[in-house]
Amino acid sequence: MNIRLLGTITLLLALGAGGCATMQGPAPDAAHSSRNALDWAGTYKGVLPCADCEGIETTVTLRADGSYSKRMRYLGREVEPLVSDGRFTWNEAGTIISLSGKTPAKYRVGEGRLTQLALDGSAITGAIADHFVLTKMDDRIIGKHWKLVELRGKPVPKLGKEPYFILQAKDNRITGFGGCNGFSGTYTLDTVKSRIHFSQLISTMMACTPGMDVERAFTDVLAQADNYSLDGDRLSLNRARMAPLARFEAVYLQ
Numbered sequence: 001m002n003i004r005l006l007g008t009i010t011l012l013l014a015l016g017a018g019g020c021a022t023m024q025g026p027a028p029d030a031a032h033s034s035r036n037a038l039d040w041a042g043t044y045k046g047v048l049p050c051a052d053c054e055g056i057e058t059t060v061t062l063r064a065d066g067s068y069s070k071r072m073r074y075l076g077r078e079v080e081p082l083v084s085d086g087r088f089t090w091n092e093a094g095t096i097i098s099l100s101g102k103t104p105a106k107y108r109v110g111e112g113r114l115t116q117l118a119l120d121g122s123a124i125t126g127a128i129a130d131h132f133v134l135t136k137m138d139d140r141i142i143g144k145h146w147k148l149v150e151l152r153g154k155p156v157p158k159l160g161k162e163p164y165f166i167l168q169a170k171d172n173r174i175t176g177f178g179g180c181n182g183f184s185g186t187y188t189l190d191t192v193k194s195r196i197h198f199s200q201l202i203s204t205m206m207a208c209t210p211g212m213d214v215e216r217a218f219t220d221v222l223a224q225a226d227n228y229s230l231d232g233d234r235l236s237l238n239r240a241r242m243a244p245l246a247r248f249e250a251v252y253l254q
Helices: 007-015 212-224
Strands: 042-048 055-062 067-075 082-090 096-099 105-110 113-117 133-136 145-151 164-168 173-177 182-190 195-203 227-231 234-238 246-251
Touching: 042 113, 055 133, 145 212, 164 246, 195 212, 195 227
Parallel strands: none
Antiparallel strands: 042 055, 042 133, 055 067, 067 082, 082 096, 096 105, 105 113, 113 133, 145 164, 145 246, 164 173, 173 182, 182 195, 227 234, 234 246
């Protein structure tokens, strides 16, 4: 979804306009702050509003040693991504981090998400508030080779090449093999609610026997899945609370 906003919104964010400030509640218990109580280290990603482009695809990686990496890609513009590295610090309450370096920023740290704040630390409110959230990527599922082992409760028949998929962190791409053809597309992931959605799936156009029946069913599963469950190296794609649509096992390639 393209997010186009007036240039003044970006200016207000950069300046930390006082109109964005919210009421401050009682100081939180430091022993139960985001810093101490949450598994905050990891990679967060989202598309933030942009005044003169389709959105700013932003990826922030926070490390336990206090360092970070940040990548900002301006969608719809022929410019190189802006990449920066540096250190981040916590506020006294352990709820907000400040990124140093050439792209300074402040984020409120929550369960599985970073919410960008104005540079003065005030919250962004109103209709655009939900667009300033980065969601934590689940490194237990991203980047692994997931081999299809079961479709709608039935084992996958042996084929010349095993169907699989891989979720790539860069550009939220999914690639894989359906049983006859290679395919690719995009995905969205909500690690807090274990939600997943696949879109823009395309594939090569070969006809195979066997393999086409498995591929059709596999493609249908990807179109229907809206959540996932993970148990170690076993992954299930599901729809609502029904029985799993498909099951996969992680394969560690040499």
